[in-house]
Amino acid sequence: MRASLRKGSCVAAVTADRNAVGALKGLGRAVILLGPPGAGKGTQAQRIAKRYELPHLSTGDMFRDHIQRGTELGKKAKPLMERGELVPDEIVLGMVEDRINQPDCANGFVFDGFPRTLPQADDLERICRNNRLGCTIVLHMVVDHALLMRRLTGRRICKAGGHIYNVYNRPPKVEGVCDFDGSELIHRADDSEGVIGERLAAYDRQTVPLVEYYTDRGLLSPIDGMAEADTVTESISRILDGAKAAR
Ligand code: ADP
Numbered sequence: 001m002r003a004s005l006r007k008g009s010c011v012a013a014v015t016a017d018r019n020a021v022g023a024l025k026g027l028g029r030a031v032i033l034l035g036p037p038g039a040g041k042g043t044q045a046q047r048i049a050k051r052y053e054l055p056h057l058s059t060g061d062m063f064r065d066h067i068q069r070g071t072e073l074g075k076k077a078k079p080l081m082e083r084g085e086l087v088p089d090e091i092v093l094g095m096v097e098d099r100i101n102q103p104d105c106a107n108g109f110v111f112d113g114f115p116r117t118l119p120q121a122d123d124l125e126r127i128c129r130n131n132r133l134g135c136t137i138v139l140h141m142v143v144d145h146a147l148l149m150r151r152l153t154g155r156r157i158c159k160a161g162g163h164i165y166n167v168y169n170r171p172p173k174v175e176g177v178c179d180f181d182g183s184e185l186i187h188r189a190d191d192s193e194g195v196i197g198e199r200l201a202a203y204d205r206q207t208v209p210l211v212e213y214y215t216d217r218g219l220l221s222p223i224d225g226m227a228e229a230d231t232v233t234e235s236i237s238r239i240l241d242g243a244k245a246a247r
Contacts, residue, residue: 026054026107027244029134030124033112034210035141036203037196038148038155039225040232043164044141045112047233052240055104059113061162062095063087084190084198086206089119096120100127108133116207121214137243138214139236141225145200152196156185170229 031048033041042058049056063081066074073095077087096114099105115121128136143151154168156176160183165172172178176185190199214220221239225232 027052027134027137027240028247029108029243030128030136031108031110031240032115032124032136032138033110033141034138034207034214034220035225036143036145036148036207037199038151039141039143040151040229041112041141042162043229044139044232044236045110046162046164048236048240049110051237052108052110052244054107055109057096057099057105057109057111057114059087059092059096059111059116061113062099066095081190082195084195084202086116086202089117089123092116092120093123097123097127100131106131115210116203118209118213121210134247136214136219137240138210138220139239140211140214140220140222141232142222143225147226148200149193149196152191153193155191156187159183159186 031052031054033039033045035041045056045058048054063074063077067078067081068074073091076091080087092114100109111124115124124136128134150168151166154166156165156167156172157163158165158178158181160181161178163178163180164170165178165185172185177183178185189195211220223232223235227235
């Protein structure tokens with residue numbers, strides 16, 4: 001039986017599907033963190049990935065890796081990212097499909113930063129169906145713009161492990177140094193005020209339509225992203241524990 005996107009039929013279809021191949025680790029589903037830049041997607045994705053033993057995928061990290069390695073894809077993405085614009089779908093889609101088709105994603109994954117456009121959402125659904133994953137779980141992180149600005153301008157990221165800090169409310173013990181691995185903390189170039197405005201505008205224009213797309217399919221769970229990080233993790237865990245129990 002195929003996992004279906006029709007409301008109401010999702011859980012039963014997924015359960016039958018997964019039982020057919022035996023008990024598996026992970027959730028057997030794609031977990032999508034949807035929200036504006038600075039909503040806390042990266043922080044929560046890291047925590048969910050650990051708790052549910054799922055790979056953490058981030059298109060932003062994939063692009064930054066390509067840029068660092070100087071690949072053709074990285075050369076195309078770099079100027080767009082520096083201006084706060086989205087990378088075109090045709091570049092994003094091949095890269096994402098290759099990653100999701102890796103064996104570690106067979107039992108589900110947590111995606112932070114994808115999908116960001118309607119064609120990307122359609123493509124993700126196609127890939128999940130092909131890979132016999134259950135219905136996508138979309139966690140919509142809701143945060144107002146003033147708080148986003150503060151979070152983004154204060155954000156610092158560890159170079160080695162991607163651990164996330166904020167100089168205003170989650171500083172490292174030693175300034176500029178990661179508590180976990182001692183590596184340097186960097187301020188992303190696109191976390192400057194000028195670029196943040198464009199990133200938020202791109203979000204409103206191209207990504208906000210996904211809220212309706214996933215609501216219509218009965219897949220969206222709103223999350224209060226203004227709360228403390230631990231409180232947000234608890235809200236998300238309740239939803240994912242429920243999904244796991246229903247398998
Ligand atoms: P944030 O969510 O905080 O904006 P990311 O690290 O997810 O940061 O993304 C950084 C940049 O990478 C985006 O501004 C955009 O240029 C590009 N990018 C990331 N994901 C996508 C995507 N799915 N589609 C198009 N561009 C993307």
